[in-house]
Amino acid sequence: MRVGMFIGDATSHRTTVEELIANARWADEHGLATGWVPHIPWSLDGLVALALAGQVTSRIELGTAVMPTYPRHPLAMAQQALSVQAACHGRLALGIGPSHPVVIERMHGLSYERPIRHLSEYIAVLDASSVGPGMVRFDGEMYHVDALLDVPGATPVPVLIAALAPQMLRLAGERTTGTITYWADERSVGEHVVPRISEAATKAGRPAPRVVVGLPIAICDDAPAAREEAVAAFAAYTAIPTYQRILARGDSGSPADVAVIGDERAATARLRSFADAGATDVMLAVVGLGPDHEQTRRRTAEFIASIAGGV
Numbered sequence: 195m196r197v198g199m200f201i202g203d204a205t206s207h208r209t210t211v212e213e214l215i216a217n218a219r220w221a222d223e224h225g226l227a228t229g230w231v232p233h234i235p236w237s238l239d240g241l242v243a244l245a246l247a248g249q250v251t252s253r254i255e256l257g258t259a260v261m262p263t264y265p266r267h268p269l270a271m272a273q274q275a276l277s278v279q280a281a282c283h284g285r286l287a288l289g290i291g292p293s294h295p296v297v298i299e300r301m302h303g304l305s306y307e308r309p310i311r312h313l314s315e316y317i318a319v320l321d322a323s324s325v326g327p328g329m330v331r332f333d334g335e336m337y338h339v340d341a342l343l344d345v346p347g348a349t350p351v352p353v354l355i356a357a358l359a360p361q362m363l364r365l366a367g368e369r370t371t372g373t374i375t376y377w378a379d380e381r382s383v384g385e386h387v388v389p390r391i392s393e394a395a396t397k398a399g400r401p402a403p404r405v406v407v408g409l410p411i412a413i414c415d416d417a418p419a420a421r422e423e424a425v426a427a428f429a430a431y432t433a434i435p436t437y438q439r440i441l442a443r444g445d446s447g448s449p450a451d452v453a454v455i456g457d458e459r460a461a462t463a464r465l466r467s468f469a470d471a472g473a474t475d476v477m478l479a480v481v482g483l484g485p486d487h488e489q490t491r492r493r494t495a496e497f498i499a500s501i502a503g504g505v
Contacts, residue, residue, distance in 0.1 A: 195469035195505045198228025198406075198499055200259070202243050204479040205410065205427070208236045212247065218247035220410040220495075222254045230259045230408075230477045231438050235301070235424070241274050243318055247258030247284025257287035259374050259408060259477060260356040261363045264298045264306065268316045269330060269440070272323030274322035280347035289374045289406075290344060291356030294434055310361050312336055317353065324350040347499040360390055367394025368480055372404030372474070377437045379452045382444035383407060392472075406475040407468055410453040413494040420483040420490075424450035425479070455483065458497050465505045476505070 201217035203209045209217075214231070221229040229247060233240035236386045240258040247256055261271065271290070277307060279286045290299070292309040299306050308326035315334040321329045326465050327344035355366040357373040363386075366373045373391055375383065388405055395403045410428070431437050437449070446452045478498055482491045 195465070195473055195476055196227035197465075197478070197501055197504060198226055198230055198255070199478045199480065200232065201229040201247060202237050202240075204232045204234070204259070204408070205481055208222050209238060209243075211238065214238060215250050216241055218254075218256075219250050222251035224395075224499040226254060227258055227502070227504070228255045228406075228475060228477060230257045230289075232259055235442040241278050245278045245281045245284060247325035248278065248285065251282075251285075254283075255285050255287055256282055257354070257406075257477075259290045259376075259406070260291040260354075262297065263290050263295035263313060263316050264292060264304050265302050268319035268337060269323065269341055269343065271316075272330070272480035273345060275320075275351045276323065276343075276345035276348035279349055279351050280345060284349050285358050286351055287354060287371070288320075288351045288355045289356060290320075291374075294436060296434065299380075305447065308336070310365065313355065314365060314369070317365075320353055321353075321369075327405075354404060356390070358387070358436055363390040364394040364465075365388060366402055367391040368398040368402065370403075371391070372406065374406045374408060374477075375440070375457050377431060377449050378407060378440050379444035379446040380467045380471045382440055383468060383473055386440075386443045388472035404474045405472060406477055406478065407473040408447075408477045409465075409468070410456050410481045411461065411478045411494055411498070412453070412481045412490050413458060413461055413497045414417060414455065414484045414490050415457055416466070416484060417460065418492060420455050421450050421453075423483050424455060424481070425452055427483075428453070433449075453481070454478070458500075461497060462505070464499065465501070469505050 357366040
């Protein structure tokens, strides 16, 4: 299982450009396979962030986890992604997803209409955009495209979907490189995510899909106290129906139970259990917990560096 980490903070921290660049360099120099950025209100634009990260790294794969689709027309997303792909010389992995109704309808004031159909047509436009340079043509129910697209130096961009529900996992397996999960524990990965996406990929004649599992991580000695703190820190996620459903499919009662919290030995064992469940990649979000958050962050980063070669 390949090991990666968020170089843009996926928790409540506001990552600055300077921090992003420093994190990207650190991950590249310490041998991590992947570096990820979220696209959330308190963080940088995901694709802009990776264009910057690509200038200070040379080998690490750079991915978005994830870019919301409804606010951006797929042709605009394709042009931006192809531009970033050119900027980082082919190291981009485009993670996309419809996000959640509370984000799309309340924050953006858009309709969260027919997410499966929306994403299916969105992927079709992205696929057509990757064939170029040249004309991009697509005529669907929700999108109609007839446009020229020619990004100098671009190569096709692999797409992953943030898929947790059965129909989304089928779409990911049939049409994309794989899926990105969050708040999915070992049981939900091994008994729900991997079988569904793998079956869909096989039926579609596609290669075995990537299953990128996102996990908060905090290396500390007093795991019970840190987990209690994490319950409050992650409480907002329990109100989102998508995450409620994936938690119900597993053995974890809360996001804090999914998170990797404990000392180095416990964390290694936990990550190996995700590999055993069929995860191909893990993307770790460093979280400060315990009496000294910065000390926990440093210790966690050291641990991630120690397993950079894979688990």
